Amino acid sequence: MSEEILSLHNAEIFQRENLVLSNVNLSIKKGEFVYLIGKTGSGKSSLMKTLYGDLPLEKGTGGIVDFDLTKLKEKEIPFLRRKLGIVFQDFKLLNDRTVYENLFFVLKATGWKDKGKMKAKIIEVLSKVGMETKDFKMPFQLSGGEQQRVAIARALLNDPDLILADEPTGNLDPVTSVDVMNVLRDIHNSGKTILMATHDYALILKFPYKTIKCEGGELFEVVQQKN
Known part of the structure; x- marks a missing residue:
């Protein structure tokens, strides 16, 4: 079952x-x-x-x-x-901060404290979506597909069940x-x-x-x- x-x-x-x-x-x-x-x-x-x-x-x-x-x-x-990991049609990334900072913000908001673990988690989820080399970029510097990859990475941060x-x-x-x-x-x-x-x-x-x-x-x- x-x-x-x-x-x-x-x-x-x-x-x-x-x-x-x-x-x-x-x-x-x-x-x-x-x-x-x-x-x-x-x-x-x-x-x-x-x-x-x-x-x-x-x-x-x-x-x-x-x-x-x-x-x-x-x-x-x-x-x-x-x-839950939620992925939206319009990405919903924060345009005033880098890819890394976008993901860091979510971890902080959901109660993560250890900066080393936060960094490791961000690298892990970005590598799952093929965006590990773009973590310093701002969302507007990315194509739509790249922005959606980051949004998927963000959805994976807390290891969702669904x-x-x-x-x-x-x-x-x-x-x-x-x-x-x-x-x-x-x-x-x-x-x-x-x-x-x-x-x-x-x-x-x-x-x-x-x-x-x-x-x-x-x-x-x-x-x-x-x-």
Whole structure:
């Protein structure tokens, strides 16, 4: 029995007072890579936001990395997010500091104290994404693909149980998207669990994994055609 890292049962996902997804049942086991697809406005982002505590889970039950989403308190959200690695479409890097300082800032904010260990961790995660030689650069000196690699490195800092990637290739050209996807695949192959929202069907064909779809207010698994 591999352990469930995320489970939702009969969940209803709201965006403000609008119900965007109903009767959501989803289970992700440790070590899986799962795509979340669907058109813009189909509820993908709202589902993601519910998973990392940005939107409350008002109906149904849900658990993620040992947190009960129905009982999640405001003060617990930072602790939930430490166990999640979140990768956004727009990188969300701090433009007034270097790559190294961006990552140092996150470690400091999440309670790391030992500068030597912090430095070692930063080098470790940057080397996982092929950015160890760019740690002195400012985000604006990097290409979009490089910025997203740094954002993925940032998501790995606290050794998360689950990586939530919300349209991580949404702002990238097709070649760069494949590069970033290769990084995510390597991270998955090292044992990490990943849930990735995307509307890039070319990537899904190139890197086939379990796929769930938001459509018509519901969530269901897509059976991929074998070539």
